[in-house]
Amino acid sequence: MAETAAIATQGAIRTRGSVLTSFARQRELSLAAIMVVLGALVSIVAPQFLTISNLTAVAALASIYAIASVGEALVVITRNIDLSVEATIGVVAYCVASILERHVLDAPAAIVLGIGIGLLLGMVNGVIVALLRVPSIVATLGTLSIFRGLDYVIAGSHQVPLAGLPPGFTDPARTNLLGFLPVFVVVALVVVVVGTVILRSTRFGRQVYAVGSNPEAAAILGIPARLVEFSAFSVCGLLAGVAGVMWVMFFGTINGTAGTGIVLSIVAAVVVGGVSTLGGSGTIAGAALGAFFLGLTANALPLVGLSQFWLQAIYGIVILVAVSVDAIILRRLQRATAERRAR
Amino acid sequence: MTTTAAPVRDQRRWMSLLARWETLLVLALIGLILLGTTLSPFFLTAGNFSNLIAALMEVAIMAMPMTLIIVLGEIDLSVESMAGLSSAILGFLWAAGVPLWVGIAVVLVVGALGGLLNGLIVARGGLPSLVVTLGTLALFRGMALIVLGPRGVSDFPDWFTAFGFGHVPGTLIPWPFVVFILLAAVLGIVLHRTWIGRQVYAIGKNAGTARFSGVRVTRVRTSLFVLSGLIAALAGIILTSRLSSARADAGSGMTLTVVTVVLLGGVNIFGGSGTIPGVALAVLCVAVMQNALRLASVTVEVQSIALGLLLILSVVIPTFAHQAKSALDRVRGGRPPPADSIAQGEAALS
Numbered sequence: 001m002a003e004t005a006a007i008a009t010q011g012a013i014r015t016r017g018s019v020l021t022s023f024a025r026q027r028e029l030s031l032a033a034i035m036v037v038l039g040a041l042v043s044i045v046a047p048q049f050l051t052i053s054n055l056t057a058v059a060a061l062a063s064i065y066a067i068a069s070v071g072e073a074l075v076v077i078t079r080n081i082d083l084s085v086e087a088t089i090g091v092v093a094y095c096v097a098s099i100l101e102r103h104v105l106d107a108p109a110a111i112v113l114g115i116g117i118g119l120l121l122g123m124v125n126g127v128i129v130a131l132l133r134v135p136s137i138v139a140t141l142g143t144l145s146i147f148r149g150l151d152y153v154i155a156g157s158h159q160v161p162l163a164g165l166p167p168g169f170t171d172p173a174r175t176n177l178l179g180f181l182p183v184f185v186v187v188a189l190v191v192v193v194v195g196t197v198i199l200r201s202t203r204f205g206r207q208v209y210a211v212g213s214n215p216e217a218a219a220i221l222g223i224p225a226r227l228v229e230f231s232a233f234s235v236c237g238l239l240a241g242v243a244g245v246m247w248v249m250f251f252g253t254i255n256g257t258a259g260t261g262i263v264l265s266i267v268a269a270v271v272v273g274g275v276s277t278l279g280g281s282g283t284i285a286g287a288a289l290g291a292f293f294l295g296l297t298a299n300a301l302p303l304v305g306l307s308q309f310w311l312q313a314i315y316g317i318v319i320l321v322a323v324s325v326d327a328i329i330l331r332r333l334q335r336a337t338a339e340r341r342a343r
Numbered sequence: 344m345t346t347t348a349a350p351v352r353d354q355r356r357w358m359s360l361l362a363r364w365e366t367l368l369v370l371a372l373i374g375l376i377l378l379g380t381t382l383s384p385f386f387l388t389a390g391n392f393s394n395l396i397a398a399l400m401e402v403a404i405m406a407m408p409m410t411l412i413i414v415l416g417e418i419d420l421s422v423e424s425m426a427g428l429s430s431a432i433l434g435f436l437w438a439a440g441v442p443l444w445v446g447i448a449v450v451l452v453v454g455a456l457g458g459l460l461n462g463l464i465v466a467r468g469g470l471p472s473l474v475v476t477l478g479t480l481a482l483f484r485g486m487a488l489i490v491l492g493p494r495g496v497s498d499f500p501d502w503f504t505a506f507g508f509g510h511v512p513g514t515l516i517p518w519p520f521v522v523f524i525l526l527a528a529v530l531g532i533v534l535h536r537t538w539i540g541r542q543v544y545a546i547g548k549n550a551g552t553a554r555f556s557g558v559r560v561t562r563v564r565t566s567l568f569v570l571s572g573l574i575a576a577l578a579g580i581i582l583t584s585r586l587s588s589a590r591a592d593a594g595s596g597m598t599l600t601v602v603t604v605v606l607l608g609g610v611n612i613f614g615g616s617g618t619i620p621g622v623a624l625a626v627l628c629v630a631v632m633q634n635a636l637r638l639a640s641v642t643v644e645v646q647s648i649a650l651g652l653l654l655i656l657s658v659v660i661p662t663f664a665h666q667a668k669s670a671l672d673r674v675r676g677g678r679p680p681p682a683d684s685i686a687q688g689e690a691a692l693s
Contacts, residue, residue, distance in 0.1 A: 132658075135612045135658070137418075138606055142651040142652065142654040144599070145599065145603075145648065145650050146647075146648050149644045149645060152644035152647075268478075277471050277474050309488035309591075310488075312485030313486055316478045316479060316480070316481035317482060319478035320464065320475065320478040323470050323471070324468065
């Protein structure tokens with residue numbers, strides 16, 4: 001009885017929802033479609049947009065943000081937030097660059113160490129949130145200050161120049177497989193695919209959604225909520241570490257301010273990608289696509305003759321539009337369910 | 344009965360007064376001042392105090408409406424960008440030849456409108472304020488950059504820069520400090536002594552219950568965001584005056600310090616509790632701490648580490664103190680119920 005009602009409810013929502021609503025509900029598809037339309041419009045005005053050299057450069061930089069956004073999305077799905085990712089990226093970037101400059105380790109070992117530092121900082125957040133029960137926004141606001149302070153203390157006024165890095169270290173940022181597929185994009189794809197499989201098909205993945213959508217119910221079901229939160233923050237740190245290493249490869253010249261202010265773009269990518277800040281819903285593929293969407297916007301602005309100053313304002317509007325669309329869809333779904341129940 | 348109960352109640356009152364966050368802040372403030380005096384003989388001079396207070400006033404002023412907003416269970420991350428937008432518009436209008444007082448009026452109106460935008464989306468749209476004000480954090484900063492671009496405007500008249508930089512005649516009290524004290528007094532009375540304040544606490548504790556009790560939740564939420572935008576614009580004017588320069592990037596990163604100060608002041612990030620005197624004390628503590636660290640030639644970077652640690656500890660310590668206390672109570676076999684409640688129970692039985 002209850003099952004048929006549930007199925008009927010779903011059917012009702014499906015038939016009732018306008019075409020536009022169902023389109024907007026498929027956030028990944030609609031984002032991809034918007035990106036294609038936007039790209040087409042921009043390339044009419046500025047043909048140089050649709051060149052392989054431009055698109056690969058955009059995609060390589062956006063991949064760094066995408067990987068950090070995947071980690072952030074994981075944390076946001078558990079109904080938390082990590083504001084310290086940008087500082088983690090900064091610390092990792094400077095440490096890796098400095099180690100390479102001083103020839104302490106060779107490149108592969110430095111990369112592993114960098115990712116390890118990211119994981120460690122993520123675990124620090126995890127301990128503060130999951131074990132010490134500090135609300136994540138407070139905890140990571142604090143660690144944002146602390147990690148950035150550490151970065152400045154370690155770096156001082158020193159700047160690692162491009163020449164300080166071993167020859168060929170920055171090549172992956174500019175290498176394209178088959179002539180058009182940047183290595184960075186491949187790395188991001190691997191992260192997204194592995195992450196999606198883990199979230200959809202493993203016990204841990206389902207637990208992440210369960211903890212985020214209803215912590216009390218999850219606890220009653222015997223899900224180790226604290227462990228899940230700790231793991232999410234740790235993975236977020238690890239991915240920030242990967243992003244930090246890629247930051248060094250992309251920019252080459254690194255000082256203590258690397259990554260300052262990018263947490264805004266990372267959280268924006270997550271929100272635009274359809275991950276609800278109330279937890280429990282959204283996909284990491286959406287978050288990654290969100291990062292590519294913002295990257296595309298940033299690249300298109302100067303090409304269509306708008307100054308870089310417009311970027312912040314447009315990001316702001318994009319965030320507001322994305323959350324408003326989410327809220328409208330949610331409200332329609334609730335109304336459809338309520339109408340169904342009333343009958 | 345009453346003779347035994349009264350001392351117990353007195354003792355409890357003292358204990359609860361001692362256990363208050365504000366008391367801890369006063370003790371911390373005294374400790375920091377003592378530390379400062381051992382570090383440098385100049386620490387306890389009026390000139391030094393005047394400087395250390397002046398540098399933190401924009402943050403302190405923005406922390407006042409932020410206190411109300413966090414007690415309400417919301418957050419406003421956009422204040423630093425609103426301060427920047429305010430500075431940019433003021434500079435733009437002044438450079439365009441508009442009289443300064445007109446510029447100031449325009450800026451305050453823009454601040455209130457920006458706050459209204461936040462308030463309408465959060466209160467009417469029912470969207471989470473964290474994300475909405477993250478959006479307007481980017482939007483307002485973007486607007487500031489569009490208005491003023493990368494240039495700075497700095498040829499303001501003397502009376503204007505004297506306001507941010509100068510002191511009340513005959514004293515060493517900086518003008519912005521007067522603004523802060525007035526604001527703290529007004530908002531403190533509103534929050535702690537009026538029905539508006541009771542409504543703010545009621546919404547912060549449980550918005551649903553508050554609505555059923557006849558509180559106009561939407562109106563209170565919207566008004567507080569308008570207030571926050573207005574005061575952020577005021578802070579932007581003061582910042583412009585103190586630095587005698589208008590820039591689009593004015594106030595960058597200030598939201599972090601504002602929220603840190605509010606939480607250090609004992610305000611619960613989930614809403615429903617916190618006081619204006621607590622936050623005002625936290626402002627003084629942070630000012631004194633930053634100054635003591637500077638005199639001890641601790642760099643700004645290490646100060647940011649100290650601030651972050653303080654923020655996290657300000658949540659961890661009360662939580663653990665509470666847990667330790669309840670563990671202690673359990674060991675003692677539970678706290679005995681008040682004597683008169685037992686008497687009532689016996690009366691009910693017989």
